[in-house]
Amino acid sequence: xxxxxxxxxxxxxxxxxxxxxxxxxxxxxxxxxxxxxxxxxxxxxxxxxxxxxxxxxxxxxxxxxxxxxxxxxxxxxxxxxxxxxxxxxxxxxxxxxxxxxxxxxxxxxxxxxxxxxxxxxxxxxxxxxxxxxxxxxxxxxxxxxx
Amino acid sequence: xxxxxxxxxxxxxxxxxxxxxxxxxxxxxxxxxxxxxxxxxxxxxxxxxxxxxxxxxxxxxxxxxxxxxxxxxxxxxxxxxxxxxxxxxxxxxxxxxxxxxxxxxxxxxxxxxxxxxxxxxxxxxxxxxxxxxxxxxxxxxxxxxx
DNA sequence: AATACAATTGAGAATCTTTCTCATTTGACG
DNA sequence: CGTCAAATGAGAAAGATTCTCAATTGTATT
Numbered sequence: 001x002x003x004x005x006x007x008x009x010x011x012x013x014x015x016x017x018x019x020x021x022x023x024x025x026x027x028x029x030x031x032x033x034x035x036x037x038x039x040x041x042x043x044x045x046x047x048x049x050x051x052x053x054x055x056x057x058x059x060x061x062x063x064x065x066x067x068x069x070x071x072x073x074x075x076x077x078x079x080x081x082x083x084x085x086x087x088x089x090x091x092x093x094x095x096x097x098x099x100x101x102x103x104x105x106x107x108x109x110x111x112x113x114x115x116x117x118x119x120x121x122x123x124x125x126x127x128x129x130x131x132x133x134x135x136x137x138x139x140x141x142x143x144x145x146x
Numbered sequence: 147x148x149x150x151x152x153x154x155x156x157x158x159x160x161x162x163x164x165x166x167x168x169x170x171x172x173x174x175x176x177x178x179x180x181x182x183x184x185x186x187x188x189x190x191x192x193x194x195x196x197x198x199x200x201x202x203x204x205x206x207x208x209x210x211x212x213x214x215x216x217x218x219x220x221x222x223x224x225x226x227x228x229x230x231x232x233x234x235x236x237x238x239x240x241x242x243x244x245x246x247x248x249x250x251x252x253x254x255x256x257x258x259x260x261x262x263x264x265x266x267x268x269x270x271x272x273x274x275x276x277x278x279x280x281x282x283x284x285x286x287x288x289x290x291x292x
Numbered sequence: 293a294a295t296a297c298a299a300t301t302g303a304g305a306a307t308c309t310t311t312c313t314c315a316t317t318t319g320a321c322g
Numbered sequence: 323c324g325t326c327a328a329a330t331g332a333g334a335a336a337g338a339t340t341c342t343c344a345a346t347t348g349t350a351t352t
Contacts, residue, residue, distance in 0.1 A: 023319050023328060044309080059331040064310065066329095080226040080280075085309080099274055111268055118260045119283075126255055128245055128285040134226075137268070138278040169299060169348050190338080205302040210339065231338080 016073055030054045031066040040106040041079055041087035079136060099137040103144035111137055162219055176200045177212040186252040187225055187233035225282060245283040249290035257283055
């Protein structure tokens with residue numbers, strides 16, 4: 001039931017970049033690697049710290065820019081945390097939503113999206129064409145005690 | 147189909163504050179009034195501007211603090227916008243979720259929560275007790291062209 | 293109504309997050 | 323290998339939010 005990380009090979013990503021005429025830079029790759037190797041959502045600062053281990057000298061602005069690019073490519077997703085900060089993770093396969101542990105902020109799992117069917121009904125009920133939605137679920141992971 | 151603002155009378159709020167041993171200050175009341183009189187979510191700066199019309203000299207920090215208090219009391223809700231900024235509105239009756247216009251950021255309406263029933267099923271499927279969720283829907287309002 | 297006290301406020305400093313600028317570097321491609 | 327636009331690093335800048343602290347003000351009590 002565990003979600004699969006997208007596990008794009010180096011060439012997979014390279015192709016994705018090239019298809020969009022974006023350069024395949026070590027900084028961008030590192031940012032993606034770091035997220036791929038984490039099982040939780042990471043804050044900008046954690047990402048920056050980990051990227052600098054792989055690629056010393058990488059600037060914070062570049063991390064921001066890389067994340068923006070990766071989100072744009074659909075490779076990464078961004079969550080809004082309650083405190084107003086943001087965190088990032090590799091995008092899950094398909095249309096799913098994170099279940100975040102209320103204790104440790106770890107992403108426990110991604111849930112199949114229950115809204116696809118509902119959106120249609122909602123659109124009818126409200127008369128508004130629902131274009132999109134943002135959903136996060138919260139629960140408690142095993143480590144933090146059910 | 148329009149959502150109802152909670153329309154708490156002056157005394158209703160006063161009682162809510164007192165029950166929690168919070169002072170019923172003109173600043174807090176003004177912040178709430180401003181939100182009550184708006185049909186859209188408002189940014190901090192709009193709220194601050196409008197509060198100053200009612201109560202010149204009100205500081206920005208106080209607006210932040212009042213909102214925090216009101217959210218804590220369940221009288222106000224906060225939305226996360228895509229750009230990372232936040233907006234605030236009077237909490238709707240019952241458990242509902244905002245539909246935000248993708249063009250003008252106005253909250254068009256609140257939708258009945260479709261997750262109550264689903265959460266249970268989700269908990270069974272995943273084995274994780276879902277405690278909570280955060281949901282926002284996006285569509286386009288009439289003014290911005292369906 | 294006057295008093296006392298803790299809660300709240302205003303102002304500005306401080307912090308944190310994110311974006312921007314610009315000179316320099318570097319992928320991609322011929 | 324040379325070219326050139328795209329990307330980067332560093333630091334400034336802009337915004338959002340929180341903090342500090344002295345002054346003020348609700349509230350409960352007299």
